[in-house]
Amino acid sequence: MGLIYALVAAGLSLIFGLMDVVNFAHGELLMLAMFAVFVLRGVSGADPLLLMPVVALLLFGAGMAIYRGLIARALSVQFNRGMVQIFVTFGLAIFLRGAAQFAFGGEFKSVTGHWLADRSVNLAGVFLPLPQLAAGVVCLLAFAALLAVSRTEFGRALEATREDREAVALIGIDRDRIFALGWALGCATVGIAGAMLAGFYYVNPNVGTSFALIAYVTVALGGFGSMLGALVAGILIGEVEAVTAALFEPAWKQIGVFGIYLVVLMVRPRGLFGKL
């Protein structure tokens, strides 16, 4: 679970780090990815594991469209840009939730009967459910892929755009393209998380909300714009949640998470790995 949090947070952090825009529709994109698995499985019968790359690609495209269609416009307004940004992604969140409600109804659905469903492996006496295990592995791979991308020349250009978005134009780099690709990458990341999550978690139009909340905490905890921070903080939050749920009641698990968050916030406001 921690790794899923980490990956969701990584996508959020990537976009925020790149252009200081908080994507309030991040949780809804996760929900979208989960429904995409649900629908594609209904249509093709393919396994969620196979659908994962397709969903990642879909979200990649969605991210690009969101940047070009909404964010680029929001950035070009002259007055109150900060507010406009917030409301644009907020509006998108509400729109996506409403659309999902309309298309799929509000009830809880789950993707059942796939390869990994209800199976587990016995690791030295501890039974690990396979869907969760697979999700963990895929999330780690996705992280490795993100790191690999950051080392490519495109990754350098991303970093340069984050450092000085005016200066990149002077050397012929189209920052709109970099931003669009950044959104695409951030959304594809959420797509992977959502596709894996759909293997063992219920789907409904509001499912993104709680994940998004945790993602914001994860990003703040790990440090804004830090990938490694997102990974560590995500795992940490997953553990804290599990421990609180085990020690007290499951309903208390988020209290532990926010407790940790408040402590870190007071001791180290820029997060564990923050650069800002």
Place this chain on the structure above:
Amino acid sequence: MLRIEGLSAAYRGLKALQGVSMEVRKGEIVAVVGANGAGKSTLLKSIAGQVATEGEIVFDGASLRRVAAHDIARRGVCLVPEGRRLFPRLSVEDNLRLGAYARRGEANRFKPLDFVFTLFPRLKERLGQRAETLSGGEQQMLAIGRALMTQPRLLMLDEPSQGIMPRLVDDILAAITRIRDTGVTVLLVEQRLAEALEISDRAYVLQTGRVVMSGAAADIAADSAVRQAYLGL
């Protein structure tokens, strides 16, 4: 190569340029001099597509107005801005290589690196260092180097000597001459009148957004009226 006609620019109603006309021919070093606030930086930024303007800017027969800033750079007009605008947390090497990013897919896009290292050997010794850890002079060298990596035909330099140790100023001015000798045209904005005019072919004197004098650099250097009236020297 570059022709500007009736160029005006304003910041929220404050006119920074008023009907500036000038010309830069291929292979020249042209200096733009003038007191602080005369509009020199605004002129360069207008050409680079960073401020909204009225009037005409023609480069190699095509208008640059309404062309996006990054496309202007791709057409071969590269500005080394005031304050240098490096990527401070990236390495010297990354800063240089990013200059060639827009030429992805071209075979010899990193070729100018050799020339940059012969111009500024210091950069070669500091490839792995973060740009922000360089001295002012080295940062200026890196900014010029990064610009050269784009393989510009017109290189615009905004006060390259600003905030630099006197000893390095000469190095940088010498480098500008060498850059011109490889066939790159240079438009140079400088506060240091004498040094700038020494390496330039022609010069324009700007005062409160207007061209008040132009001609051969040597003539302007000799004209004491220029120095007193327009540059406050």
